[in-house]
Amino acid sequence: MANRKKHVQKNIRKSKSDKAASWLFLTPTMIFLGVTALLPLLYSVYLSFFKMKLNLPNAVPEFVGLSNYIRMLTDEALHVSTLNTLLFAVVSVTLEVLVGLFVAMALCSDKMWARIITSIFLIPMIMAPVAVGTLWRMMLDSTTGVINYLLSFLGIPSITWLSSTKTAMIAVILVNVWQLAPWVTIICAAGLKALPQDSLEAASVDGASNGVIFRKIVLPYIAPLLTIVVMLRFVDAFKVFDTVYVMTNGGPGNATEMLPNYIYKQGLKFFDAGYSAALAIVFVVIMTLVTVGFLKMRDRMEAQI
Template sequence: MNGTEVRKGNRGKGERLWSWLFLLPTILFLGFTALLPLLYSLYLSLFQYKINLPNAVPKFIGIGNYLRMLQDKNLGVSVGNTVLFAVVSVSLELVLGLFAAMMLCGTKRIYRIFTSLLLIPMIMAPVAIGTLFRMMLDGSTGIINYLLHFVGVPQMNWLSNPKTAMPAVIFVNVWQLIPWVCIITMAGLKSLPQDALEAARVDGAKNRHIFFQIVLPMISPLLIIVLMLRFVDAFKVFDTIYTMTNGGPGNATEMLPNYIYKQGLKFFDAGYTAALAMAFVFSMTIISFLFLRWRRHVEERVL
C-alpha cells in the first residue's frame, strides 16, 4: 500500500468520525425522548399497576397484560373499527388523491391556484377540523342537515347514529388528507421521463393505456410509500375522532389510540396501557416492514 492510499484511508476514517460527531446530538436527543420511554413502557407492561390507587406498588405479572388482550372484547371491537377506518379511508384517499394529481399536474397558473386551495384542509389543525365538522353534522343545528333539507333528504343524527358515525369520521379524514396524497403523487408524476410518454403517444397509445401500462407501473414504488405512510397514520388517528365522537355512539367509532388513551387516563391502568402501546408499536413496525419489502419487490420488477 503506497502513501496515497494510506492518506485516502485516513481521510475516509476522519470523515466518518466527524459524521458520527455531528450526528451525536441527534442520537442522544432521540435516545432520551424516544428510546428510553419506549424501554420504560416495555418494562411497565410486565407489571400490574393502577396509578390512581394510594400507595400503589407495581406487581410483576410477566406477560399477563399481553394475555389479557386476547380476552378483551372491547379491544377487539376497537381494532376492528381501526382496521375498517384505515382500509376505507386510505383507499379513498389514494384513488381520489391520484385522480386530483392527474388533474392538477399541468404547468398553467390556474393549476397552481387550485393546488394552493387544495392545501387548506391539510394545514388545518385536526382538533379544529373535528370541532368544525361536529358542529356542521349536528342533528338539529348543523348546516349539513339544513342543506340536505332542500333536496328532500330527511334530518339525520350523523354522529349519534352508529350506522352513520363511522362513515362521517371517514369522510372527514378523507377530506383532510386527500391534498397530502395529491401533492406527493403530483411530485412523482412530474418526475416521470417525458420521452417515454411522448414515444407512447407517437405510437398511437390511448391515454388509458399510457396510464395503466406506463405511468402507474413507474410511480408504483412511490404509491406504496404513500400507502404505507397513510395506513400507519390512519391507525394513529386520535384528535379528530376524539373531538367529533370520542369513540361513540357506544363504541361505534372507538379507535385503538382512543381505547389506549381511555385505559391510561380514564381507568389509570398503567401496566395494561403500556402493554397495549407496545403491541401497537410492534404491529406498526411489522406493517411498515411488509410495505417496504413490497416496495423493493415492485421497484426491482419495474427497473
C-alpha cells in the same frame, strides 16, 4: 509510487475525519432520541409485565408476567376497537389514494391555474387535527349544522351524523379523507411529473389510449411511490386520535372507538398503566411489521421496473 501512496493515506485520513465529524454532529440527536423515545419505550416494555393502578396513592407495581398480554385475547372492547381501526384505515386510505391520484393527474401542470388550485386544495392538510374535528363536529350537528341545512334544499331529512352508529364511522372517514387526500395529491403529482416523457410520447404516437397509457406506463412507474404513500397513510390512519377524539370520543357507544383512543382510555381514564403499556407495545410491534412488509413490497416493485 510514493506520491500515490501518500494520496491514498490522505484520503483514508480524510474519510476517517469525515466519519468522526458525522458522529459528532449525530450524537446530540441520538442522545435526545434515546432520552425521549427509547427510554420511555423500554419502560413501557417493563411496565407491561406489571399490574399498576395510577389512581392509587403509593401504588407498588405487582408483577403479573404475561397476564396483560393474555388479557387481550378475551377483551371484547379491544376486538371491537381493532376492527373499527382496521375498517377506518382500509376505507379511508383507499379513498385518499383514489381521490389524491385522480386530482394529481388533473392538476399535474406547471400553469398558474393549477398552482392556485393546488394551494387552495392544501388548506385542509395544514389545519390542526383538533381544529378540523371541532369544525366538522359543528358542521355535522344534527340541529344546527350547515351540512344538514344544505341537504334540506335537496329534500333530504336531517341526519344524525355523529350520534348514530350507522353514520358516525362514515362521517369520521369522510372527514379524514377530506383532510389528508391533499397530501396524497402532492406526493402523486411529484411522481407524475417525474415520469419519462419519451415513453409517454412514444405510446401516444403509437395510438395508445389514455387508459392503456395509464395502466401500462404510468401505474407501473409510480407503483413504488404509491406503495410508500399507502404505507405512510395506513400507519398514520392506525394512529388516528385527535380528530376522532374531538368529533365522537369513540361514540356513540363504541362505534368509532379506535385503538389509540382505547389505549388512551385504559391508561388515563381507567388508570390501568400495565395493560395500557402492553397494548401500546403490541401496537408498536404490529405497525413495525406492517411497515417492513410495505418496504419489501416496494423493493420488489422497483426491481420489476
